[in-house]
Amino acid sequence: xxxxxxxxxxxxxxxxxYSLVPPGDIGSLPLxxxxxxxxxxxxxxxxxxxxxxxxxxxxxxxxxxxxxxxxERIWGAxxxxxxxxxxLQRVKYGDYAGIGHATIFWGFxxxxxxxxxxxFAASANGGFPAWLLTETGVLVYSRYLxxxxxxxxxVLVWAFVRRWVLKPHRxxxxxxxxxxxxxxxxxxxxxxxxxxxxxxxxxxxxxxGPEADVYIGKALGELFTDLGIGISAAKTLQGVFWWxxxxxILIFTVYIPYTKHMHMFAxxxxxxxxxxxxxxxxxxxxxxxxEKFGAGRVQDFTWKQLLDGYACAVCxxxxxxxxxxxxxxxxxxxxxxxxxxxHLVEIxxxxxxxxxxxxxxPILDGDDGVISETSIWDCLNxxxxxxxxxxxxxxxxxxxxxxxxxxxxxxxxxxxxxxxxLSMEQRGHPWRGTTYxxxxxxxxxxxxxxxxxPDAEVLFWVGCTPALEQRSQAIARSMAxxxxxxxxxxxxLGDEETCTGxxxxxxxxxxxxxxxxxxxxxxxxxxNVKKVVTICPHCFNTMKNEYPQLGGNFEVLHYxxxxxxxxxKGDIKPVKMMDITMAYHDSCxxxxxxxxxxxxxxxxxxIPGLKLVEMGSRCRERGFCCGAGGGHMWIEESQGTRVNxxxxxxxxxxxxxxxxxSCPFCVxxxxxxxxxxxxxxxxxxxxxxxxxxxxxxx
Numbered sequence: 217x218x219x220x221x222x223x224x225x226x227x228x229x230x231x232x233x234y235s236l237v238p239p240g241d242i243g244s245l246p247l248x249x250x251x252x253x254x255x256x257x258x259x260x261x262x263x264x265x266x267x268x269x270x271x272x273x274x275x276x277x278x279x280x281x282x283x284x285x286x287x288e289r290i291w292g293a294x295x296x297x298x299x300x301x302x303x304l305q306r307v308k309y310g311d312y313a314g315i316g317h318a319t320i321f322w323g324f325x326x327x328x329x330x331x332x333x334x335x336f337a338a339s340a341n342g343g344f345p346a347w348l349l350t351e352t353g354v355l356v357y358s359r360y361l362x363x364x365x366x367x368x369x370x371v372l373v374w375a376f377v378r379r380w381v382l383k384p385h386r387x388x389x390x391x392x393x394x395x396x397x398x399x400x401x402x403x404x405x406x407x408x409x410x411x412x413x414x415x416x417x418x419x420x421x422x423x424x425g426p427e428a429d430v431y432i433g434k435a436l437g438e439l440f441t442d443l444g445i446g447i448s449a450a451k452t453l454q455g456v457f458w459w460x461x462x463x464x465i466l467i468f469t470v471y472i473p474y475t476k477h478m479h480m481f482a483x484x485x486x487x488x489x490x491x492x493x494x495x496x497x498x499x500x501x502x503x504x505x506x507e508k509f510g511a512g513r514v515q516d517f518t519w520k521q522l523l524d525g526y527a528c529a530v531c532x533x534x535x536x537x538x539x540x541x542x543x544x545x546x547x548x549x550x551x552x553x554x555x556x557x558x559h560l561v562e563i564x565x566x567x568x569x570x571x572x573x574x575x576x577x578p579i580l581d582g583d584d585g586v587i588s589e590t591s592i593w594d595c596l597n598x599x600x601x602x603x604x605x606x607x608x609x610x611x612x613x614x615x616x617x618x619x620x621x622x623x624x625x626x627x628x629x630x631x632x633x634x635x636x637x638l639s640m641e642q643r644g645h646p647w648r649g650t651t652y653x654x655x656x657x658x659x660x661x662x663x664x665x666x667x668x669x670p671d672a673e674v675l676f677w678v679g680c681t682p683a684l685e686q687r688s689q690a691i692a693r694s695m696a697x698x699x700x701x702x703x704x705x706x707x708x709l710g711d712e713e714t715c716t717g718x719x720x721x722x723x724x725x726x727x728x729x730x731x732x733x734x735x736x737x738x739x740x741x742x743x744n745v746k747k748v749v750t751i752c753p754h755c756f757n758t759m760k761n762e763y764p765q766l767g768g769n770f771e772v773l774h775y776x777x778x779x780x781x782x783x784x785k786g787d788i789k790p791v792k793m794m795d796i797t798m799a800y801h802d803s804c805x806x807x808x809x810x811x812x813x814x815x816x817x818x819x820x821x822x823i824p825g826l827k828l829v830e831m832g833s834r835c836r837e838r839g840f841c842c843g844a845g846g847g848h849m850w851i852e853e854s855q856g857t858r859v860n861x862x863x864x865x866x867x868x869x870x871x872x873x874x875x876x877x878s879c880p881f882c883v884x885x886x887x888x889x890x891x892x893x894x895x896x897x898x899x900x901x902x903x904x905x906x907x908x909x910x911x912x913x914x
Contacts, residue, residue, distance in 0.1 A: 247339055248339045248340040251335070251336065251339040251340075251462065252336070252339075252340075254462070254466055255336065255466065257466075258466040258469040258470050259469065261469075261470045262469050262470060262472070262473060265470075265473040265474070266473050266481075269473050269474070269561060270473065270478065270482070270526055272565055273514075273522065273560050273561065273564070273565060274519050274522045274523050274526070274560075275519055276514055276515055276519075276522070276560075276565060276566060276569075277514070277515070277517050277518045277519030277520070277521060277522040277523075278507075278515070278516065278517065278518045278519065279518070279519070280518040280519065280520050282489040282491075282520055284492065285492055288492065289488045289489070289490070289492070290488065292487060292488075292490065293484055293487040293488040293490075296483075296484075296487040296490075296606075296607070296608060297483060297484035297487050298325075298484075300314070300317070300318040300321060300322075300606075302605065302606040302607070302608070303317050303318055303321075303606040304318055305606075306533075306604075309833050309838065310833075313378070314606075316371050316374060316375055319367070319368070319371050320368060320371060320372070320375075320404070323364050323367075323368045324404075324480075326360070326361070326364060327361070327364075327407065327411075330357065330361055331465060333345050333348060333349070333357075335461075335462065335465075345357075351425075351426055352426075354425075354426045354427075355426035355429060358415075358426050358427055358429075358430050359429075359430050359431060361411060361430075362411075362412065362415060362430035362431055362432050362433050363431060363432065365408040365409075365411045365412050365432070366408075366412065366432050368404070368408045369405060369408045369409065369412075372401050372404060372405045372408070375401060376398075376401055379392070379393070379397060380393075380398070385532075385536055386531070386532035386533055386535070386536030387532055388532075389532055389535060389548070389550065389551075391530050391532070391550060391551065391554055392530055392531070392532045392550075394476070394530070396475045396476050396477070396530075397476075397530075399471075399475075400475070400477055403464055403467065403468055403471075406460070406461075406464045407461060407464050407465070407468075410457045410458075410460045410461040410464065411461060412432055412433055412436060413433075413436070413453070413457040414433075414454055414457040414458050414461060415427065415430050415432075415433025415434070415436070415437070416433045416434075416436035416437040416439075416440060417437065417440065417450045417451075417453045417454035417457065418433070418437065418450075418454055419433060419434050419436075419437025419438065419441075420437040420438075420440040420441050420445055420447075420450035420453075420454075421447045421450035421451045421454060422447060437450075476528070476529065476530040478526050479526065479527050479528060479529045479530075479607060482523060482526035482527040482607075483527045483529065483606075483607040483608075485523065485527070486520075486523055486524065486526075486527035486607055486608055486609070487607065487608050489520055489523070490608040490610075491610060491613075493761075494760070494761035494809075494810070495599060495602070495808070495809045495810070495811075496599075496757040496760075496761045496762075496805060496809030496810055497757075497761040497762050497765070498612075498613060498616055498721060498722075498762065499613060500762075500765040500766070501620070501726045501730075503726065503727060503730065507569075507571050508571065508621065508625060509620055509621060509624035509625050509726070510617045510618060510619065510620030510621030510622070510623075510624055510625060510724070511614070511617035511618055511620070511621050512578070512579060512580055512618065512621040512622075512625060512626075513566075513573065513574075513575050513578075513579065514559070514560055514563070514566060514575065514579075515566060515569050515570075515573065516617070516621065517556070517614065517617065520610070521556075521610070521613070521614045521617070522556070522557070522560060524553050524557075524609040524610060524611075524614065525553045525554060525556050525557025525558075525560065526557060527607045527608070527609055528550065528553050528554055528557070528607065528609055529606060529607055530550065530554065531606065532550060533604040533605060533606065534549040534550050534600075534601035534602075534604055534605050534609070534611060535548040535549055535550040535551070535601070536604070537600040537601060537603070537604040537838070538600060538601055539596060539598060539600065539840055539841045539843070539859050539862065539863075540594040540595065540596055540859065542862065543853075543856045543857040543858065543859050543861075543862050544855060544856020544857055545590075545591070545594040545853070545854055545855060545856050546583075546588050546590045546591040546594055546854065546855070547591040547592075547594035547595055548591070549601035549609075549611040549615075551587075551591075552587060552591065552611060552614065552615060553609055553611060553614065555586050555587050556579065556586070556587065556614070558586075559579055559586045563575055563576050563577070579618075580592070580618060580621065580622065580626075587618065589622060589628065590854050592615055592618045592619050592622060593619070593622075593629070593630055593633075593851065593854065594853075594854055595612065595615045595616075595619070595846050596804070596841045596843065596844075596845040596846040596848055596859065597612055597616070597722050597804075597845045597846035597847075598804040598808065598841035598845045598846070599612060599804060599808045599809055600804075600808065600838075600840075600841065603808055603837055603838070616722075616724065619723070619724035620724045620725075620726055621724075622724060623723065623724035623725055624724065624725065624726065624727065629723065629724065630851050630852065632850050632851050632852050633723045633847060633850060633851045635648055635850070636648065636719060636723070636847070636850035636851075637719075637720060637723060637725055637728060640715050640717075640719065640720055640728060640732065641728060644714035644715055644732070645680040645684055645714070645715050646680060646715065646719050646849070646850055647680060647681070647684045647685060650684045650685070652683065652684045652686070652689075653711065654678070654683045654684070654709075654710055654711050654713055655683075655708075655710045655711065656683075656689075657678070657682065657683055657689035657692045657693060658692070658693070658696060658708070661693065661696050661697070661700075663676075663696050663707075663708055664706075664707045664708070665707055665708055665709065665710040665712075666707045666708070666709055666710075666712070666743045666745075667710070667712070668707070669707040670707075670743055670744075672705055672706055672707035673704070673705040673706065673746075673747065674699075674704055674705060674706040674707075674747050674748075674749055674778075675706070675707065675708070675709065675740065675743075675745045675747065675748045675749070676695065676696070676699065676706045676707065676708050676749055677708075677709070677713070677716075677748050677749065677750045677751075677755055677759070678692050678708055678709075678713060678751065679713075679716070679750060679751055679752040679754075679755045679880070680715050681752060681849075681880040681881065681884075682695075682751050682752065682880050683713075685880070685884070687883065687884060687887065688880035688883060688884065690903075690906055691751055691880055691883065691903045691905055691906060692751060693909075694903070694905045694906045694908070694909035694910075695751055695775055695905055695909075697909045697912070698779060698782075698788060698905065698908060698909055698912065701788050701912050702782045702787040702788045703787070704782075704787075706749070709739065709740075712739050713736070713739075714732055714735055714736060715732050716732065716733065716736060716754070716755045716758040716759060717729035717730070717731075717732035717733040717736075717758060718754040718755065718757070718758040719754075719847050719849070719850065720732060721758070721762070722845070722846045722847040723846075723847035723851070730766065733758070733762070733763060733766050733768065734766055736759075736763075736768070737763055737766055737767060737768035740768070740770065741768075745770060746770065746771060747770070747771045747773070748770050748771065748772045748773070749772075749773050749774075749775055749778045750772065750773070750774055750775065751775050751880060751905070752879060752880055752881070753774060753803045753804075753805035753806035753809075753810070753812075753878065753879045754805050754845075754879075754881065756772060756773075756774040756805070756806065756810070757805045757806075757809055757810060759772045760772035760810070761809075761810075774806055774810075774812055774815075774878070775878070775905055776806070776812060776815040776816035776819055776878050776904070777812060777815045779819055779905070779908065780815040780816075780818050780819050783818075783819065783822045784818075788912060789912075790822055790823045790824060790908060790911035790912055791824065791911065791912070791913060792824065792910065792911045792912070792913045793824045793825035793911075794823050794824065794825045794826045794907055794910065794911050795825050796823075796825065796826050796827070796873060796874050796907065797826075797827045797829060797871075797872040797873050797874065798820060798826055798827065798828055798829070798872055798873075798874045798875070798876040798902075798904075798907070799829050799830065799831055799867050799870040799872035799874070799875050799876065800816065800817060800820060800828060800829075800830065800831070800835070800875075800876045800877075800904075801831060801839070801842065801863070801867065801875050801876065801877045801882055801886065802835060802836055802839035803839075803842070803877065803878055803879035803881075803882050804839065804841050804842075804845050805845065805879070806878055806879060807836060807837065807839055808837055808839065813836050813837075816876075816878040816904055819904055819905075819908060820876060820904050820907070822908075823907055823908060823911045824911065826907065826911075828876075829870050829872050830870075831866050831867065831869075831870060832866065832869065832870070834866050840862070840863050840866060841859060841863070842859070842860050842863055842877075842879075842881065842882040842885035842886060843858060843859030843860040843863065843885050844860075844881035844882065844884070844885050845881075849881050849884070849885075858889070858892075859885075860885035860886065860888060860889040861889050861892055861893075863885070863886065863889065864886060864889030864890055864892070864893060867886065867889075867890075867899075868893070868895070868899070873898070873899060873900065874899070874900045874901070874902055874907075875890075875899070875900070875901045875902075876902060876903070876904045876907065877901065877902070877903055877904070878903060878904055878905070879903075880903070882901075883901050883902070883903055886901035887901040889901075
């Protein structure tokens with residue numbers, strides 16, 4: 217040991233050497249040999265572990281095409297990973313944790329570069345940093361690292377206090393309070409502290425050159441000198457902290473593949489392979505050639521879905537945004553992807569792909585499996601989890617593949633879902649028990665059908681709910697009145713219209729979806745339909761984003777888009793004053809899935825007398841689901857508070873008298889929520905289209 221200490225302290229005061237590299241040898245070995253042997257050992261352990269715990273296991277997944285549009289993928293991955301685009305998206309809502317994470321991440325990149333230059337290269341050639349950067353560059357970089365170390369220590373202390381003392385909601389889950397987070401904070405803190413102390417003891421021993429001219433390290437070094445620390449002790453302590461710093465780097469390297477911090481490597485890859493399909497589109501299942509319907513085993517998931525678990529940062533943002541979880545349901549999107557990853561690691565590689573293969577224990581097995589079946593049925597398909605995720609994890613497709621498996625392979629589904637599916641199969645719509653026909657809503661309005669007017673410019677797609685559900689029929693009537701007022705050349709399909717298939721697909725019955733969708737596509741192609749306008753965002757999303765998968769290529773507009781254009785062109789002009797204060801509720805399938813935020817608001821703003829307010833921070837891309845998505849218009853909630861009641865509470869906080877929506881599902885859910893609160897005599901839920909039609913004085 218004394219020989220090593222001598223090597224650490226064998227300094228040559230007349231020659232400047234970068235302070236993070238103690239000159240001299242380790243016994244009979246050159247310093248660089250020891251450094252690179254340890255580095256090689258750490259990298260060997262990392263690569264072996266990385267391959268066996270990550271790469272080999274992920275590649276068990278099914279093939280999925282994610283190599284298209286490479287430049288778009290690269291640019292997006294750079295923005296998401298290096299630019300921390302999604303990490304910082306909450307800052308505008310007052311959540312400043314993203315700034316702290318981005319600071320640590322950018323600091324990590326800075327230090328990674330410095331290790332290559334100032335530790336590994338400089339240990340072999342002490343003059344390399346100055347040769348590469350010039351002595352001035354070394355001074356600037358050293359001062360930057362010196363200040364950054366102190367800044368990161370402050371950020372780390374704040375992160376520790378926030379996670380372990382203040383405990384905001386999204387950090388209150390078991391996974392977000394795992395010891396990994398504390399260990400990583402301590403390791404990073406150790407790196408920063410050892411950086412400052414190595415600088416300080418270089419100064420304390422009389423070191424010269426740019427490294428002696430840093431700010432914080434120099435102040436600490438002068439303080440240590442004033443406290444009486446001698447040159448010999450300072451030399452020894454500099455060596456101790458230099459080797460401590462290197463040791464932490466190597467420990468970090470070996471430790472990462474065993475922790476959630478594997479996301480540092482997996483997240484950029486995940487961002488590159490993110491879906492470039494429309495947000496609201498689920499994947500098309502090849503029913504004739506698929507090995508299994510949906511996913512119930514590791515081999516049934518795609519490799520991208522398996523990669524998601526390693527990319528997950530366990531930040532809790534997805535679960536913190538999930539309306540099902542926030543209302544007391546079992547579903548936690550974070551736990552879905554993490555439990556799948558843990559299952560993958562626990563059972564290991566499962567050998568060659570085989571349809572008959574049975575895993576050691578099941579992923580889905582009632583509520584006793586790795587993933588609770590109840591949690592799979594809790595999902596509303598609202599996309600809030602994916603919107604919030606900073607590393608592009610795709611929770612909804614994974615959940616939907618498990619739902620497909622439960623329904624199509626295991627014939628398992630809530631009874632209310634089975635009833636709606638049976639009604640769609642037998643009657644072409646999910647509204648079991650309705651006494652209305654597809655055209656009853658239009659009585660007295662003289663609305664033509666395509667059979668009567670096959671050359672109509674616009675197909676008004678009414679949808680099951682506005683045609684067959686009594687409350688929603690008023691929305692369909694309002695739409696017809698607006699179209700007539702604007703002299704739009706339109707027609708409906710009438711009895712030839714059937715369900716778009718959205719509820720079937722969201723409930724997991726891909727087979728029924730494709731039958732219904734193909735029937736509608738064939739009908740519309742038979743009439744040579746070019747432009748479709750819908751009332752329902754679910755119909756809009758399905759026909760716009762999913763019908764092209766089956767050859768149905770139409771120009772599909774939601775009424776808010778179409779009517780907004782009519783108003784701006786002057787084809788219609790609201791004139792009647794409407795004394796209404798309206799809080800606008802964003803439909804998930806219109807807003808988050810399709811980015812239609814401004815048009816419905818612009819329509820509302822065009823109505824005289826209407827005062828528009830927002831639902832606090834729960835609006836636009838952070839809107840809160842009404843509770844009807846994912847087939848839950850017909851599926852009863854499993855437990856906890858009803859989602860629509862939670863959303864109603866958010867509406868009531870605005871003190872508006874009306875909640876405005878652009879979706880028939882949302883009208884029903886918000887109406888029921890208001891009634892449940894006993895406020896139906898004071899508050900109303902109305903579609904913006906209804907208010908517009910009334911303002912036109914039709």
